[in-house]
Amino acid sequence: MTIKDLAAQTGYSVGTISRVLNNQPNVSEKARKAILEAAAACGFQLNTNAQQLKQQRSNNILVLVKGSSNQLFGALVEAIQRRVAGSPFHLVVDYMDEDHNEVLRAVQLCREKKPQGLIFLGGNRKNFLADFRRIDVPCVLITSDASDLPFHNLCSVCCDEDQAVKQTIEQLIRMGHRQIGIIGGYRERSDTSRRRFEGCRQAFIEHNIPFDAELDYASSRFSYADSYRAAKELASRGRTYTAVFCMADVMAMGAMRALADSGLRVPEDVSVVGFDGLAIGEFIVPRLSTVSQNVELLAQRGIELLRGNIEGKNICVHEIIPAQIQWKESAKTI
Amino acid sequence: MTIKDLAAQTGYSVGTISRVLNNQPNVSEKARKAILEAAAACGFQLNTNAQQLKQQRSNNILVLVKGSSNQLFGALVEAIQRRVAGSPFHLVVDYMDEDHNEVLRAVQLCREKKPQGLIFLGGNRKNFLADFRRIDVPCVLITSDASDLPFHNLCSVCCDEDQAVKQTIEQLIRMGHRQIGIIGGYRERSDTSRRRFEGCRQAFIEHNIPFDAELDYASSRFSYADSYRAAKELASRGRTYTAVFCMADVMAMGAMRALADSGLRVPEDVSVVGFDGLAIGEFIVPRLSTVSQNVELLAQRGIELLRGNIEGKNICVHEIIPAQIQWKESAKTI
DNA sequence: TTGTATGCGTTATCAC
């Protein structure tokens, strides 16, 4: 079934058929009605390949997910999917390991899929500086800030990470904690981790709490299992902590398990705070205290900015969606 | 950059270029080498739209995910993605609510994306019987059995659900449990739930344990939050249980939280067993006893069967991948 | 307002 068949069937020419199917003007109401009816009758659907070949573009939006065991990104993909459903766009989701180069991958996929726009879930400054200039479609980076990156086609939406972390640590300090261990990402390759680390460091400095990254910081991938290992490692260094701040909820859960295996109770012996606000945090025992990111809003604004730019608004915006600290059972005053 | 440019550049014709790029015979080694080099030099990539327009097909494999808060499917999508990466196929993942009609959605997407094959994650017999005949590409249904469905283009890969559940319940009985509550899906619309329910029922019958589905079974969606509600509902009916079997790990975690909120300890007061074997189960406290599905193998065999059929093997296979019961801390002998 | 014709980048069928 092609527009040719439809033309034969209705008596109109392919030109008119095409115009009707693309909601273009200069078609009589009569023709429009007849053609629309015939199309509906046989469930006609334009051939996307022909359409896109002709128009030299696809209707794809590419989503590059960096770190497939990071549940936050899972939640974001879902929220994005919900918002794109019903639009003319299609989502092509590509997952990669958290230490692969997302920009090079994007360059490759752009050639292959010719997407109208890109969404990066997670991204590394260094990679962007090195190769992002090779990408010319509108992009949005979600969960990292790109405001100081010199690219006109790259928006960003993220939360006020360092501030949120700083406030969280300060609150822990006010709650009486002085020995605070940190579990976070590999700072040498994760901007997000570096930024959150900065929040920690500032809080410690301003409150005159000694903090030695070599001893009090353990690096982990964004997964349960690796954070379990990191927590064990932290413990093995000989210091004891009354609180552990983790840079992701998945890390917090791995750490909580490690603490339990060491015979420590949360929060009686150690308070634990995570970051992200995953749904699961509300259901574990004890409920997880966490710096909650507004996933829905991150997704919504991300898509809005991207679609705006695809439609030629040509704006380069960098938004901050405040995170909200939620104190739950896993942290207590001492 | 098109094959025309490449032709001009190398001095060969588009025909030869095309043959080389498609690994076809009847090309001199010299030509092959020269063309491959030129292509590599400028990072040439065939235009997928033109290719697919000509060949009248895409290289897409469509994945229809039924129930977006079902973490098992998340794990499966990831495993499938890993296996498809590097193959000539691309994955188009479509998430829908767990009570939408996956077959109608598939029919629609088939028209739109002309995929080479379909993977259903979760599926309902009734929907397949009603509309699956409208789909003519190879399909595989993962996590449900389709062996008694009269379709030549539908394979299936799933675990021995009813047997696994029956054995689990029997083991609970051997562990001394007589009052066992069940939290599972809505049986009127979930085949999987019906099948797992059957496993429960048989175990109860064979061991002469009274079981009243009206009282001892609570229906829930495959999500933490709804299972929390279901567990509360189960408790509100006045019966007490020494064990609760949940038809999904996400349900088990919702239920565990509800139990904790009612002042009950797991496993001291109530044993809890889940189904799926999600990674998180290893990290919660107490570790979750679960009927573990082999996600990697489900994904692997699913893809293998699908690709086999896409390549014309024309086989209609229904495989059972045994589930493995893993007894962990959340269940105890009484 | 409608019809006709051209070309998008590729594959495949012919000749050579």
Add this chain to the structure above:
DNA sequence: GTGATAACGCATACAA
């Protein structure tokens, strides 16, 4: 082995 050339289904400039 290689080179022309005709489709594939659509959008669009232009003619009517």
